[in-house]
Amino acid sequence: MTASDWQGLLKGVPSLLGGLGINLQILLGLVTLGFLVGIVIALIQVYGPRPLATLAVGYEWFFRGVPEMVLLLLIYYGLRQFHVPITPFIAAVVALGLRSSAYQSQIFRGAIQAVGSRQMMAALSVGMTRLQAIRHVILPQALRLSIPPWSNEFSSVLKDTTLASAIGVIEVFKRARFIIGRQYGLALPAFMLVALFFLVLTYMGNWILGALERRYRIPGFEAKGTGERF
């Protein structure tokens, strides 16, 4: 790399970091949306009445089946066509969030089923309603079980935020391409920098989730320190 390449790259860093901030905003939005909708879908699949549960399965099938890129374009251009004034940013959050909700719903469904119906029965037997049982007995346990598979989904959607560039969100990937457009010699270093950003974010995110998992581990369930491995 020439001196002017280094200079160009260095000059581009603030812009890239700004772009990364947008990726993080999309991430926050899509993860929150995916989490909330995912839990509801999972609860409906496990506890809902038959027709509603079937609908929830259909929802999950659709959003897991359609390619993310297609979903992004479908929601952005589709809604625009019906004169819904949706911004690219919101479209990205909604499309990626709904897609993630389908994947997250299966994480939560598995966890809820792993908690088991006997916990529900015990909660009902002390007079709790189903909603109380879900809120105070089932979900606290299911969410704990969800953390390891959820960190997988997190790592995946973190990187998916770059897809938002396809509908015109000026996030980090798009900005890297702007830089390269101005100075072609920066193609490799700029993309490497973007890759590095995501490596660091993935590491940090998973570190936080790991800490969360340790913090909420139920005493008595940790692997015993006998030195034995099974």
Next chain:
Amino acid sequence: MALLVVEDLHKRYGKEEVLRGVSFTLERGETKVIIGPSGTGKSTLLRCINRLTEPDRGRIWLNGEEITSRRTNIYKIRAQIGFVFQDFNLFTHLTALDNVRLGLIRVKRMPRREATERAMRELARVGLADKANAYPAQLSGGQQQRVSIARALAMDPKLILFDEPTSALDPELIGEVLQVMIELAEAGMTMLVVTHEMGFARSVADEIIFMEKGVIVEQGPPEVLFTNPKVPRTAEFLRKITEFYGESS
């Protein structure tokens, strides 16, 4: 009127009719023990009584209120009926104290402090005050079952249903749970107990109900049932189970 009245209860799972018209009553302060071979509907019967399982037919009254009526608030009823499960079913993510306290706070809407005091009293009653902060996985089976009894007691139940409370326990842990149950019976708690512990049945029960194939075959005071049953099948079952489990267990 009796505290609990069960009238002509029926329950079917698919083709199999598990309960085929069960009727009995339970007076205040009375302990009745239900015995019978496995698969005869004993657990289903208990679960129908607080409608964890919906009976197909028949009626149940608790304290004069019909439980099986559609208008009944079943959650309110369940809070008045303690249930002790074979495999304890403590909430695994909560300490012993929180297990006992949860229903008080969420169902009875008791202030936290009062609920804690009450829960600690019940834990002390089953001899586990020093385990208040232990999680279920850190307790022995016998201790877990005693916590689950404390959880039932804390709700001030009119009646406690025990579904084979000692069947999942190591033999040396059975005694501590039975001891708690004996003390409860002596204190005047109304109890309906499904068990294979014949020693307990004989010494604690006011009456024994022998069930088979979804019907009550015979019921009566233990001294009558154990020494002079009217139905030959009762005698045969009692002989077999006493051979297997031993008389004094």
